[in-house]
Amino acid sequence: MTLADYLPIVLMAAVGIGFAAVSLWLSWRLAVNNPTPEKLAPYECGIVPLQEPVERFPVKFYLVAMLFVIFDVEIIFLFAWAVRFEQHGWAGVAAVGIFVALLIETLIYVWKRGALDWNVARRERYRTVVAERLEESQRVGEAA
Amino acid sequence: MNIDYHALAPEIILALTVVAVLVVDLLPVEKFWTAVVGLGGLFLSFIPVLTLGFCESLEFCDDTGVRVLFGDSYVVDTFSLVLKGVFLGGAFISILLSVGYLESDRFWQGEYYFLLLSSALGAVVLASSRDLITLFVGLELVTGPTFLMAGWRKGDARSNEAALKFFIIGVISAAILLFGMSLVYGVTGETTFTGIRLASAGIVDQPLFTMGVVFTLLGFAFKVSAVPFHFWTPDTYEGAPTPVTAYLSVVSKAAGFVGLLVLCYLAFAELRNIWGAALWILAALSMTVGNLIALKQTNVVRLLGYSSIAQGGFMLVPFGAAVTAGASPAQLEDAFFATVTYLLIYAFMNLGAFAVVIAVRNRLVTAEMDAWGGLYNYAPGLATMLAIFFLSLAGVPPLAGWFAKLVMFRSALSIGGGWAIALAVIAVLNAVIGFAYYAKVVKAAWFDPIPEAIPADELRGRSIVPSLQFALGLTVVAVVLLGFFPDVIARLGDLTTGFVSGF
Numbered sequence: 001m002t003l004a005d006y007l008p009i010v011l012m013a014a015v016g017i018g019f020a021a022v023s024l025w026l027s028w029r030l031a032v033n034n035p036t037p038e039k040l041a042p043y044e045c046g047i048v049p050l051q052e053p054v055e056r057f058p059v060k061f062y063l064v065a066m067l068f069v070i071f072d073v074e075i076i077f078l079f080a081w082a083v084r085f086e087q088h089g090w091a092g093v094a095a096v097g098i099f100v101a102l103l104i105e106t107l108i109y110v111w112k113r114g115a116l117d118w119n120v121a122r123r124e125r126y127r128t129v130v131a132e133r134l135e136e137s138q139r140v141g142e143a144a
Numbered sequence: 145m146n147i148d149y150h151a152l153a154p155e156i157i158l159a160l161t162v163v164a165v166l167v168v169d170l171l172p173v174e175k176f177w178t179a180v181v182g183l184g185g186l187f188l189s190f191i192p193v194l195t196l197g198f199c200e201s202l203e204f205c206d207d208t209g210v211r212v213l214f215g216d217s218y219v220v221d222t223f224s225l226v227l228k229g230v231f232l233g234g235a236f237i238s239i240l241l242s243v244g245y246l247e248s249d250r251f252w253q254g255e256y257y258f259l260l261l262s263s264a265l266g267a268v269v270l271a272s273s274r275d276l277i278t279l280f281v282g283l284e285l286v287t288g289p290t291f292l293m294a295g296w297r298k299g300d301a302r303s304n305e306a307a308l309k310f311f312i313i314g315v316i317s318a319a320i321l322l323f324g325m326s327l328v329y330g331v332t333g334e335t336t337f338t339g340i341r342l343a344s345a346g347i348v349d350q351p352l353f354t355m356g357v358v359f360t361l362l363g364f365a366f367k368v369s370a371v372p373f374h375f376w377t378p379d380t381y382e383g384a385p386t387p388v389t390a391y392l393s394v395v396s397k398a399a400g401f402v403g404l405l406v407l408c409y410l411a412f413a414e415l416r417n418i419w420g421a422a423l424w425i426l427a428a429l430s431m432t433v434g435n436l437i438a439l440k441q442t443n444v445v446r447l448l449g450y451s452s453i454a455q456g457g458f459m460l461v462p463f464g465a466a467v468t469a470g471a472s473p474a475q476l477e478d479a480f481f482a483t484v485t486y487l488l489i490y491a492f493m494n495l496g497a498f499a500v501v502i503a504v505r506n507r508l509v510t511a512e513m514d515a516w517g518g519l520y521n522y523a524p525g526l527a528t529m530l531a532i533f534f535l536s537l538a539g540v541p542p543l544a545g546w547f548a549k550l551v552m553f554r555s556a557l558s559i560g561g562g563w564a565i566a567l568a569v570i571a572v573l574n575a576v577i578g579f580a581y582y583a584k585v586v587k588a589a590w591f592d593p594i595p596e597a598i599p600a601d602e603l604r605g606r607s608i609v610p611s612l613q614f615a616l617g618l619t620v621v622a623v624v625l626l627g628f629f630p631d632v633i634a635r636l637g638d639l640t641t642g643f644v645s646g647f
Contacts, residue, residue: 006421105166112170 063115067107074103151211151220153192154228158265161185165261169254179243179611182257186236186264193232197225210642216336217275223640226484227271227402230491234395235264237495237615241502242387244609248506256296259289260391267399274410276325276335279403283321283367286399287314290392294384306383313366313376321363327356328411337411344414357412361419364407367400368456371429378437381449386505389445390498393452394491401459401487408463409480409644416476420467424567427464430457431574439581444501445511447581451537452494454578459486461552461571468561475559477641482555485637489548489626496619497533500526503608503616508598513585517592527589529620536623538582539575544623547630549575551637 081088081096088095110116149156161182168178199205211220238260246253266285273279291314295307329335331353332343347353362373369377381389408419434454441447462479465471471479501511503526508515520527536543556568608616626633 102163105163109166109170 060115060118063110067110067115070103070106074100148211148213148220150192150205151196151213153196154189154232155265155268157189157192158185158261158268161189162258162261162265165254165258169258175253176243176247178254178257179239182239182261183236185261186232186239189268190229190232193225193228196220197222214278216338217278218272219274220272221642223406223484223642224271226488226636226640227398228268230398230488231264231267231271231395234391234398234491234495235260235267237499237618238387238391238395240611240615240618241390241495241499242385243611244506245385245387245502247609256293259293263287263289263293263391264395267395267402270399271402274337274406276329276337276340276411279406280318280322280325283399283403284318286396287318287367290388290396293388293391294380296385296388300383302383303385304383306380309376310380310384317363317366317373320359320366324356324359324361324363327352328360331356337406340411341413344412348414354415354418357415357418358422360407361404361422364400364404365426368397368404368460369430369453370426370456370460371433371453374430374434374453377453378446378449381452382443382446386445386498386502389449390495390502393448393498394494397452397456398487398491401456401483404463405480405483406643409476413644416466416471417469420464423460424464424467424563427457427460428567428570430454430460431571432457435574435577435581439577441581442513443511444513444516444585447513447585448494448497448501451578451582454574455490455494455537457574458549458552458571459483459490461567462555464567465556465559465564468559468564470561471559473644475555477644478558479555480641480644481637482551484640485551485633486548488633488636489544492619492622492626493533493536493545496529496616496623497537499612499615499619500530500533503612504530506608506612513588515595515598516585517588518594519589520591521594529616530589531586532620532623534582534586536627538579540579542624542627544626544630544633546627547633551634 077099078096081092085092161184164181164185165178168181169175171177195202195205196211212218213220239257242256242260246256263286266282266287266289270279270282270286273282291307291311294310295303297303328340331347331350332340334340334343344353366373366376381393384392404423408416408423412419431454434450434452434457438447438450438454441450460483462482466476466479504516504519504523505511507523519530532543536545539545539549553568553571556564556571
């Protein structure tokens with residue numbers, strides 16, 4: 001197999017791109033374009049939407065969901081170890097202990113960082129950053 | 145199960161460092177200490193790499209030659225040790241570059257070092273993996289944290305764009321890679337590289353196997369940003385924080401190349417005509433497209449982004465040249481050696497170039513080339529280092545870059561044959577084009593007048609943080625010394641070729 005053997009792939013690519021281009025061009029030339037207000041509406045039937053449908057919702061849900069998934073997966077791993085518990089003996093207990101300790105460390109980290117804290121305004125870092133920004137904007141204001 | 149803990153010591157120490165960094169971040173101390181712990185951990189994990197490397201001359205060390213662990217899927221040989229050294233060194237310098245940068249703005253520091261070290265751990269694992277699954281896990285551990293690091297400037301839309309683009313491309317490439325790997329596994333019934341190589345002898349002509357190999361390689365082509373899989377590179381490099389860009393362009397890229405090297409020369413060694421031909425095209429395209437677009441750039445970071453695409457192309461040249469049917473095992477070894485040597489030298493040059501960019505942006509903020517005019521007049525030291533790194537990237541002797549180019553050309557020409565010679569000619573043309581834009585930056589810094597728009601207080605001396613000074617010193621010394629004494633790096637490169645012909 002040499003580079004020349006790749007020629008069929010090049011031809012295939014050319015045919016593929018050509019087919020897509022020709023189909024698009026044909027449908028553009030042949031189709032009847034006759035728009036009406038109804039056709040251009042997002043939904044042709046039903047209630048006309050009055051506002052943007054997607055509301056922003058707090059990112060905290062995502063964090064909690066992630067934590068749930070992580071601990072869910074932990075349990076799956078624990079099951080695999082639990083059914084062979086006696087064969088692995090103390091070495092197995094130690095290995096699983098390290099695994100769980102790592103996850104607990106991350107949980108403590110997340111907790112301390114305030115990811116489980118539902119009320120953002122109470123968070124210390126949030127307050128300090130807001131205070132710093134305020135101070136800065138006042139300083140800029142005074143300078144100007 | 146008997147585990148050789150000495151062989152795993154670098155990974156274990158690095159994993160403990162990752163844990164320690166998180167703990168330090170929780171303690172009520174300055175965030176600066178997380179970086180110190182990270183640097184210390186990288187240094188400590190470098191020690192077992194040395195003791196493993198010099199095992200035969202050490203008394204306490206039980207010399208067992210190549211250490212094979214976990215049923216052939218994890219191998220600690222000289223190749224993996226040299227590359228572990230590169231990854232640890234690259235991560236070390238990246239942290240040095242990051243310290244001042246992160247402190248200058250209100251970034252979350254603890255998590256940053258945690259992510260960087262996790263990524264480095266992935267790279268260290270990758271260097272030893274000789275199994276499709278270990279390889280994939282290592283590669284994803286390298287890439288995963290870097291998605292977050294690319295978006296570290298949270299309020300900046302460009303940084304968000306960089307992270308999102310990188311994330312999407314990274315996920316797609318992982319999917320393609322897995323698809324290829326699953327085909328390879330399906331055809332050969334093996335996941336270890338030695339197993340695949342043994343199984344591949346009888347089924348070289350199977351189309352499904354060819355498809356698996358090509359898809360696997362394409363997954364890596366995304367990682368090393370070879371043209372035509374390069375579209376994420378310039379945007380991600382420009383938008384990400386500059387220290388992260390330095391890390392991406394050196395450690396993350398090197399990790400991709402390590403994957404390519406072990407796959408091509410070990411697992412798919414019998415299919416040299418397939419990967420050789422595919423990588424021939426990627427090498428030619430990467431060099432040409434990367435260099436031609438770099439020529440038009442006005443932003444130095446973007447220019448370095450395209451330059452890294454082109455440099456990746458140069459590293460792929462020995463792969464492409466190996467497509468020649470008559471290449472002997474010794475010549476293949478030489479091709480392997482050329483890529484590894486290029487990678488080692490490129491790591492130092494590119495980290496240094498980004499260190500200079502960070503130092504200059506510390507004053508000028510912008511990375512537009514016009515604003516850099518007359519840098520020599522007010523920052524002669526920085527301008528000199530800029531010239532050293534950029535001319536080294538261009539391959540001007542006596543800076544280290546010339547040796548990288550030399551071994552690359554030597555391997556392509558010694559293999560010979562029409563295809564290899566043609567690729568070498570393309571590489572020569574591109575080396576000339578490359579010189580033009582590297583020299584353009586140096587010319588702007590040395591000979592152009594200082595733009596009038598720059599306020600005078602930016603020109604006055606502003607101190608560079610000690611960590612950045614240290615990183616600059618380290619890379620300058622390496623690039624200059626390795627240029628004069630290339631046999632040091634050649635010796636390292638020679639050590640790595642063990643499994644190419646010694647199968």
